[in-house]
Amino acid sequence: xxxxxxxxxxxxxxxxxxxxxxxxxxxxxxxxxxxxxxxxxxxxxxxxxxxxxxxxxxxxxxxxxxxxxxxxxxxxxxxxxxxxxxxxxxxxxxxxxxxxxxxxxxxxxxxxxxxxxxxxxxxxxxxxxxxxxxxxxxxxxxxxxxxxxxxxxxxxxxxxxxxxxxxxxxxxxxxxxxxxxxxxxxxxxxxxxxxxxxxxxxxxxxxxxxxxxxxxxxxxxxxxxxxxxxxxxxxxxxxxxxxxxxxxxxxxxxxxxxxxxxxxxxxxxxxxxxxxxxxxxxxxxxxxxxxxxxxxxxxxxxxxxxxxxxxxxxxx
Amino acid sequence: xxxxxxxxxxxxxxxxxxxxxxxxxxxxxxxxxxxxxxxxxxxxxxxxxxxxxxxxxxxxxxxxxxxxxxxxxxxxxxxxxxxxxxxxxxxxxxxxxxxxxxxxxxxxxxxxxxxxxxxxxxxxxxxxxxxxxxxxxxxxxxxxxxxxxxxxxxxxxxxxxxxxxxxxxxxxxxxxxxxxxxxxxxxxxxxxxxxxxxxxxxxxxxxxxxxxxxxxxxxxxxxxxxxxxxxxxxxxxxxxxxxxxxxxxxxxxxxxxxxxxxxxxxxxxxxxxxxxxxxxxxxxxxxxxxxxxxxxxxxxxxxxxxxxxxxxxxxxxxxxxxxxxxxxxxxxxxxxxxxxxxxxxxxxxxxxxxxxxxxxxxxxxxxxxxxxxxxxxxxxxxxxxxxxxxxxxxxxxxxxxxxxxxxxxxxxxxxxxxxxxxxxxxxxxxxxxxxxxxxxxxxxxxxxxxxxxxxxxxxxxxxxxxxxxxxxxxxxxxxxxxxxxxxxxxxxxxxxxxxxxxxxxxxxxxxxxxxxxxxxxxxxxxxxx
Numbered sequence: 001x002x003x004x005x006x007x008x009x010x011x012x013x014x015x016x017x018x019x020x021x022x023x024x025x026x027x028x029x030x031x032x033x034x035x036x037x038x039x040x041x042x043x044x045x046x047x048x049x050x051x052x053x054x055x056x057x058x059x060x061x062x063x064x065x066x067x068x069x070x071x072x073x074x075x076x077x078x079x080x081x082x083x084x085x086x087x088x089x090x091x092x093x094x095x096x097x098x099x100x101x102x103x104x105x106x107x108x109x110x111x112x113x114x115x116x117x118x119x120x121x122x123x124x125x126x127x128x129x130x131x132x133x134x135x136x137x138x139x140x141x142x143x144x145x146x147x148x149x150x151x152x153x154x155x156x157x158x159x160x161x162x163x164x165x166x167x168x169x170x171x172x173x174x175x176x177x178x179x180x181x182x183x184x185x186x187x188x189x190x191x192x193x194x195x196x197x198x199x200x201x202x203x204x205x206x207x208x209x210x211x212x213x214x215x216x217x218x219x220x221x222x223x224x225x226x227x228x229x230x231x232x233x234x235x236x237x238x239x240x241x242x243x244x245x246x247x248x249x250x251x252x253x254x255x256x257x258x259x260x261x262x263x264x265x266x267x268x269x270x271x272x273x274x275x276x277x278x279x280x281x282x283x284x285x286x287x288x289x290x291x292x293x294x295x296x297x298x299x300x301x302x303x304x305x306x307x308x309x310x311x312x313x314x315x316x
Numbered sequence: 317x318x319x320x321x322x323x324x325x326x327x328x329x330x331x332x333x334x335x336x337x338x339x340x341x342x343x344x345x346x347x348x349x350x351x352x353x354x355x356x357x358x359x360x361x362x363x364x365x366x367x368x369x370x371x372x373x374x375x376x377x378x379x380x381x382x383x384x385x386x387x388x389x390x391x392x393x394x395x396x397x398x399x400x401x402x403x404x405x406x407x408x409x410x411x412x413x414x415x416x417x418x419x420x421x422x423x424x425x426x427x428x429x430x431x432x433x434x435x436x437x438x439x440x441x442x443x444x445x446x447x448x449x450x451x452x453x454x455x456x457x458x459x460x461x462x463x464x465x466x467x468x469x470x471x472x473x474x475x476x477x478x479x480x481x482x483x484x485x486x487x488x489x490x491x492x493x494x495x496x497x498x499x500x501x502x503x504x505x506x507x508x509x510x511x512x513x514x515x516x517x518x519x520x521x522x523x524x525x526x527x528x529x530x531x532x533x534x535x536x537x538x539x540x541x542x543x544x545x546x547x548x549x550x551x552x553x554x555x556x557x558x559x560x561x562x563x564x565x566x567x568x569x570x571x572x573x574x575x576x577x578x579x580x581x582x583x584x585x586x587x588x589x590x591x592x593x594x595x596x597x598x599x600x601x602x603x604x605x606x607x608x609x610x611x612x613x614x615x616x617x618x619x620x621x622x623x624x625x626x627x628x629x630x631x632x633x634x635x636x637x638x639x640x641x642x643x644x645x646x647x648x649x650x651x652x653x654x655x656x657x658x659x660x661x662x663x664x665x666x667x668x669x670x671x672x673x674x675x676x677x678x679x680x681x682x683x684x685x686x687x688x689x690x691x692x693x694x695x696x697x698x699x700x701x702x703x704x705x706x707x708x709x710x711x712x713x714x715x716x717x718x719x720x721x722x723x724x725x726x727x728x729x730x731x732x733x734x735x736x737x738x739x740x741x742x743x744x745x746x747x748x749x750x751x752x753x754x755x756x757x758x759x760x761x762x763x764x765x766x767x768x769x770x771x772x773x774x775x776x777x778x779x780x781x782x783x784x785x786x787x788x789x790x791x792x793x794x795x796x797x798x799x800x801x802x803x804x805x806x807x808x809x810x811x812x813x814x815x816x817x818x819x820x821x822x823x824x825x826x827x828x829x830x831x832x833x834x835x836x837x838x839x840x841x842x843x844x845x
Contacts, residue, residue: 002352003352003353003354004352004353010352010353013349013350013352013353014350014353017348017349017350020349021347021348021349021350024347024349030785030787031785031786031787032785034347036346036347036348039347040347040351040352043352044352077787078786078787078789079786118789118790122790239794254792254793254794255792255793255841
């Protein structure tokens, strides 16, 4: 078995070892057998480096080790730390960069970090590492837990979680100077997308979302789209989803309070004529459009022959 | 003469060096935070202290030297053991190939290491108290201490006799009861507690004993004495109510395990003669190698808890236990269809039982008892099964361990329903008399039913449980609804069965529980929106 070598951590485990063994047994009761070699490996390779970077006294070690140990048992129990090992390892190890914050708010940070990873993975599975990288760069500048949460949200929006756009724009305003600098240094598009939503000056096809449920998509049958309470709602007659889209990405959020049947009934193609009269017919050349929603800078259409929603965006 | 005595003493104190049950040691897999630091060599050194071997050495010293008990009733058979049949009544005798044990010695020894409460029942002069005293000595106490600590039940026994006296000077000076100091009896602080003839203790004193036995503390004049965790040995000449006092139900219920003292086999009178001639007293000659220190007993207790009960075996125990509490005539709601409901109502059990029409009462194991199995008994069954597996040098419990230990655990807690048609079947009359073989038969029948239902490979509840155990985090509303539908489908399938048996009732209630958990989660998801 791999061994730890950091003195204060050994001292802490000597004192609280029985408590941690008990916690392990409790998690085993809940989740079934948890591989002891994996726990040891995670403690030695991930938790110990974080503890040694953040806590120099035995009293402080507990504040960091305890929440990390609990989170580890939970993630190993539900297999997430096995399936997505590299993501969690990379994300946890970045915490070494801000010892002060981790020492004072380790429980909250662990909960927020693991929850955020699940959310980012759910909506943008290919961009999880990118999100961790962004948070990692801004972490040293975070003075408070609130700063950390804001950075996490802005980063999530930047990797395509468009539902966070509104909240992230508020967060951007309230960031400290040093954090703003880190965020703005990410590239030239952030400010542009923040203010204009899209990069293109004229209406252009920006992407499609949805797809057939059997292929891992969202819809059971070709969807229709409608505007309800200033939201763009897609419905396949079974479920209703809300579409969020901007220059960073487009996603459908399921489990909304809208009723699928109502949304389908409100679907219409009337707004398409407005769009075509303003920008011409060639941009949206399809002749099987079943519904459309038009806002001041976005057009979303659905088609009879497709399980996807087609999105067009432009700077207004 | 003294030389001869020394030789004899050396013979009786000898503990053979050969391992008592040789086997290969499987690797340990449980996580222990303490393994994360310190060297592996140090750990390996600690691991080599084989307390299970020491336990077996103690057992064999007692059976071969101290107590003449040539009864190997806990049988382990490796394969085709030879069988013989005697007499017209076809009495079977099996010569088991595996190492078998005498319950009269083994179970009190296991009780010592699991810190249980063991009742030894039997006629006078069968060695009940002698066994308890030997185990006190094995726990490291001196003979004087053990003998002094034995509480002899007698009709005049008061609470003060049992627990201690208030100091006379304090009785005069004290202004409030909390000022009165108590001279607690020494036995309360000991890790082995022996109550001899506990059925001769008056009822009021039994209640005081119950507090110590059940809650591990004693109370007099608002003063509390907290006892250390300990092993209890209670003896009774006749546990069926023939003592001077009736044993209170609660005290009876706290007894973990019951063993019967065997009669003396007259083929061993020669051994008795030798003992008289050599003035041999086993309690004076316990070899030091088999005496356990307090730390060693703690370690053994910890190691026993780490013994694994494979899920396939646990499922057999679950299946067995869920046969007994269900009682359909008790209510029209499935939650209240229990023997407890019937018992609390005061209505005659047999009257209610006669209303339970249509079921095959010979097949229905629940018809053979008028009560179910308590949580305490299930816990005792699990820990003693682990202890037996540990004693045999295994790291996991085997089915035979459960089968062998179960009758001793349930001996006193199962009340037979003697009017069950099962006992009227040809050849089953003996089960009315001998509870040990009856309980073992019950378990065998339960295992047969378990196998006939193919529950090892096709247990629908297990699938639902496994899914639920993965947790509800990030499960979508659609998935929850799918799971709810699956539960409904399963309940519908079961609802097509014509008869409802105990094992099915618990399954149904488990699915109802899961359904409720999912419904609550669904409600939360909808609220979150």
